[in-house]
Amino acid sequence: MSPIRPYTIRVSQTEVDKLNQKLALSEFPNELEDAGRNYGAPLGEVKRLVTFWKDVFKWSVVEKEMNKLPNFETTIDVDGFGPLDIHFLHEVSSVKTAIPLLFVHGWPGSFLEVTRLLPFLQESAKNHGPAFHVVAISLPNFAFSSGVTKRGFGLQHYAEVCHKLMLVLGYYEYVTCGTDIGSSITRLMSKLYPSSLKALYTNLVPALPPSPWSLNPFPFLSFLARHILNLYTPAEKAGLEYTRYFQKEGMGYYNLQTTKPQTVSYALVDSPVGFLAWMWEKMHDWTDGYVWSDEEVCTWVSLYWFSRAGVESGLRLYYESTRGDEPARAGGYIPHTKLGLAYFPREMFRLPKAWGHGLGNVVYEKEHKKGGHFAAWEVPEAVAGDLIAMFGKDGGAYGCVKGNAGYASQPS
Amino acid sequence: MSPPTPFKISIPESKLQRLHQKLALTDFPDEVINTSNSWSRGVPLSEIKRLTHYWQNSFNWRSAEAHLNTFPQFTTPIEVEGFGVYDVHFIHQKSEVENAIPLMFLHGWPGSFIEVTKILPELVKGGKEEEGPAFDVVAPSLIDFGFSGASKKEGFNVDQHAEACHKLMLSLGYSEYVIQAGDLGHLIARFIALKYGPTHCKATHLNSALPAEPTATSHPELYAEMQKTPLTEAEIAGLIRTKAFSEEGNGYLRQQSTKPQTLGYSLADSPVGLLAWLYEKLHDWSDDYVWSDDEILTWVSIYYFSTAGPSASSNLYYENEHRSPSAFAAMQVYIDVPLGIVSFEKDVIVLPKAWNRTLGPIVFESTYERGGHFAAWERPDAMVGDLRGMFGRGGGAEGVVGRRGGYEGL
Numbered sequence: 001m002s003p004i005r006p007y008t009i010r011v012s013q014t015e016v017d018k019l020n021q022k023l024a025l026s027e028f029p030n031e032l033e034d035a036g037r038n039y040g041a042p043l044g045e046v047k048r049l050v051t052f053w054k055d056v057f058k059w060s061v062v063e064k065e066m067n068k069l070p071n072f073e074t075t076i077d078v079d080g081f082g083p084l085d086i087h088f089l090h091e092v093s094s095v096k097t098a099i100p101l102l103f104v105h106g107w108p109g110s111f112l113e114v115t116r117l118l119p120f121l122q123e124s125a126k127n128h129g130p131a132f133h134v135v136a137i138s139l140p141n142f143a144f145s146s147g148v149t150k151r152g153f154g155l156q157h158y159a160e161v162c163h164k165l166m167l168v169l170g171y172y173e174y175v176t177c178g179t180d181i182g183s184s185i186t187r188l189m190s191k192l193y194p195s196s197l198k199a200l201y202t203n204l205v206p207a208l209p210p211s212p213w214s215l216n217p218f219p220f221l222s223f224l225a226r227h228i229l230n231l232y233t234p235a236e237k238a239g240l241e242y243t244r245y246f247q248k249e250g251m252g253y254y255n256l257q258t259t260k261p262q263t264v265s266y267a268l269v270d271s272p273v274g275f276l277a278w279m280w281e282k283m284h285d286w287t288d289g290y291v292w293s294d295e296e297v298c299t300w301v302s303l304y305w306f307s308r309a310g311v312e313s314g315l316r317l318y319y320e321s322t323r324g325d326e327p328a329r330a331g332g333y334i335p336h337t338k339l340g341l342a343y344f345p346r347e348m349f350r351l352p353k354a355w356g357h358g359l360g361n362v363v364y365e366k367e368h369k370k371g372g373h374f375a376a377w378e379v380p381e382a383v384a385g386d387l388i389a390m391f392g393k394d395g396g397a398y399g400c401v402k403g404n405a406g407y408a409s410q411p412s
Numbered sequence: 413m414s415p416p417t418p419f420k421i422s423i424p425e426s427k428l429q430r431l432h433q434k435l436a437l438t439d440f441p442d443e444v445i446n447t448s449n450s451w452s453r454g455v456p457l458s459e460i461k462r463l464t465h466y467w468q469n470s471f472n473w474r475s476a477e478a479h480l481n482t483f484p485q486f487t488t489p490i491e492v493e494g495f496g497v498y499d500v501h502f503i504h505q506k507s508e509v510e511n512a513i514p515l516m517f518l519h520g521w522p523g524s525f526i527e528v529t530k531i532l533p534e535l536v537k538g539g540k541e542e543e544g545p546a547f548d549v550v551a552p553s554l555i556d557f558g559f560s561g562a563s564k565k566e567g568f569n570v571d572q573h574a575e576a577c578h579k580l581m582l583s584l585g586y587s588e589y590v591i592q593a594g595d596l597g598h599l600i601a602r603f604i605a606l607k608y609g610p611t612h613c614k615a616t617h618l619n620s621a622l623p624a625e626p627t628a629t630s631h632p633e634l635y636a637e638m639q640k641t642p643l644t645e646a647e648i649a650g651l652i653r654t655k656a657f658s659e660e661g662n663g664y665l666r667q668q669s670t671k672p673q674t675l676g677y678s679l680a681d682s683p684v685g686l687l688a689w690l691y692e693k694l695h696d697w698s699d700d701y702v703w704s705d706d707e708i709l710t711w712v713s714i715y716y717f718s719t720a721g722p723s724a725s726s727n728l729y730y731e732n733e734h735r736s737p738s739a740f741a742a743m744q745v746y747i748d749v750p751l752g753i754v755s756f757e758k759d760v761i762v763l764p765k766a767w768n769r770t771l772g773p774i775v776f777e778s779t780y781e782r783g784g785h786f787a788a789w790e791r792p793d794a795m796v797g798d799l800r801g802m803f804g805r806g807g808g809a810e811g812v813v814g815r816r817g818g819y820e821g822l
Contacts, residue, residue, distance in 0.1 A: 029723030040674030263454030267685020274678025
């Protein structure tokens with residue numbers, strides 16, 4: 001088994017200089033008068049961010065801060081794809097029997113998203129709440145992990161890497177917190193590794209309406225009644241409306257990345273402005289009035305720009321996730337793994353809570369009044385609060401990991 | 413009305429220098445290889461690398477520019493109601509035949525006015541009985557494309573494009589005219605026929621038609637007839653092509669019709685990014701047409717050096733989709749203006765022939781096994797043949813333009 005090695009992020013000065021060279025030659029498009037945000041990221045914002053990125057933002061300072069985090073690297077073998085170097089954060093709790101928690105990011109997120117949760121989880125450990133050993137992986141093709149250029153590296157392979165990482169760290173049973181495509185990956189992990197993945201928490205709930213063909217007719221009849229009689233709560237109605245709107249207006253990137261990722265990659269790899277706009281539009285639109293600082297935006301974008309496998313490799317997952325043996329699926333009941341579902345108002349799909357019950361054994365459910373797709377970043381206290389409640393002594397997933405219930409002395 | 417201003421394309425040297433500066437700094441992505449279908453995820457890396465190298469070291473824009481300038485070009489101000497006055501760029505070549513038929517050619521995306529240049533020299537000829545009719549040819553750059561001005565305002569929709577093109581013909585003294593168009597141009601042509609036909613727009617000849625499927629409720633007679641006639645093999649193949657497009661090939665459309673500005677930053681800032689974006693379609697939408705590197709780079713350069721910038725060309729996609737009803741839906745109504753439909757079996761969307769009858773009175777119809785989306789570029793012979801057939805002696809649209817039949821003498 002490959003050893004765990006401490007990892008130091010070191011982006012070369014050559015790369016930083018090249019970025020600045022390109023930024024200095026930026027050509028901007030025009031913009032329609034009074035376009036607002038309807039047509040995409042507004043010109044004024046993009047120009048401001050680019051100026052900041054070029055003239056104010058210092059990657060070396062950001063890198064130094066990132067290197068204060070517990071960064072590690074290990075090599076994981078995936079059958080048919082070879083050994084992959086995997087970067088991850090690993091924060092070990094002082095509570096030995098803390099719950100092993102794997103945080104799985106998505107696009108355009110990263111391992112960084114977990115860092116806002118850490119203070120709240122540490123606080124919990126001090127205040128008689130459950131403690132966690134936190135692992136935040138950089139998925140293959142992202143940040144400082146290896147890229148995969150061989151075709152067919154699908155969701156099941158991402159799941160395999162995540163699972164093997166936890167095993168390598170000695171966590172044979174663990175829980176997950178997944179966001180964006182991390183939600184699909186952790187759902188698949190619960191299907192493939194049911195004896196290891198004991199509980200799963202996500203804010204992107206891939207539910208479907210109840211099926212008329214399931215053995216228990218009640219959920220479907222209830223769905224019909226509520227649908228016909230329009231009995232959804234105001235929050236659920238608003239959620240359905242937003243889901244429809246998002247499907248219509250917000251899925252262009254998805255349609256493109258799942259069909260012709262190589263074509264769009266030429267532009268995104270060659271133009272830092274183009275790539276910044278591509279990411280920034282989503283960072284803004286997918287959050288709930290979150291005020292991003294220019295520093296935050298440039299940090300997130302730089303993490304992709306300076307990633308080991310390049311900006312284009314983060315798109316591959318989209319293409320693969322709609323094909324092959326394990327495409328991303330909505331719906332489907334997966335037994336055994338306990339589910340914690342969080343509903344944030346500005347998540348991409350906001351479906352009625354009853355539909356989520358069709359996904360598995362839901363032991364925790366919370367409807368939040370604020371927050372969006374990057375919930376752990378926008379409202380970390382809320383997400384941490386969910387995890388603490390879900391895994392705490394009164395929580396539905398308490399004690400699900402044998403011997404690691406999260407408390408210093410196990411209850412008798 | 414003042415006459416149009418003669419125009420010659422003359423891209424400033426500074427723009428060329430900037431282009432070369434950027435090309436020299438190009439970063440290329442890695443690639444996932446699919447040996448059985450190297451274009452499945454988009455343009456292969458080897459193609460883009462070759463083209464970038466050629467663009468940097470060999471491609472001669474001035475030479476391409478000079479060739480384009482052999483066609484008589486003009487600009488003229490056209491007022492569009494509620495939006496303002498726009499500079500419209502166009503080729504205008506009159507036939508030597510006095511009664512030549514006024515024909516407007518409308519390009520699409522990722523095409524341009526260049527698409528007329530293979531058929532134009534033939535179209536202005538003729539005029540003798542045995543040769544077929546002669547045409548005066550007008551080929552504008554659509555607003556937001558080529559060397560026409562930028563739309564600048566939200567809501568500049570297909571209706572506004574139709575108005576601008578129609579007024580262009582009027583400004584040239586052509587109160588009655590016919591249209592040949594495909595892709596976005598065909599959409600605009602349908603609206604011109606709807607709004608200005610048959611008084612002004614006397615007939616349209618369209619490739620890439622997009623009729624709605626007749627149903628028992630929408631077109632009961634046609635539907636009943638269709639039940640009796642099975643689809644041909646070619647029609648089934650066409651539906652399969654259409655399905656493939658909607659599953660794998662319309663990402664560009666979904667992006668351009670929802671977030672064109674976001675995409676625009678990339679297209680404006682990365683010449684190689686723009687090249688890939690356009691070249692994917694030049695390849696995928698044509699029928700084994702062997703594009704020379706010069707052709708590809710000329711087509712791409714027209715976008716790169718366009719007056720409104722490469723980002724603006726996506727705007728119409730957004731507007732079409734956000735129009736209520738959508739432009740695509742609105743132009744599927746029956747428009748009572750003589751209609752010619754040409755179908756190329758290797759086009760992107762190929763729908764059963766019977767569906768075309770929902771669009772208008774079909775006076776001319778043709779099908780070609782060879783040829784794809786860029787009909788006038790890939791099959792200029794077919795297009796010239798069609799137009800002569802449709803508008804010439806014995807053709808379904810013979811003499812539609814009253815006093816301009818296209819032949820010498822009366």
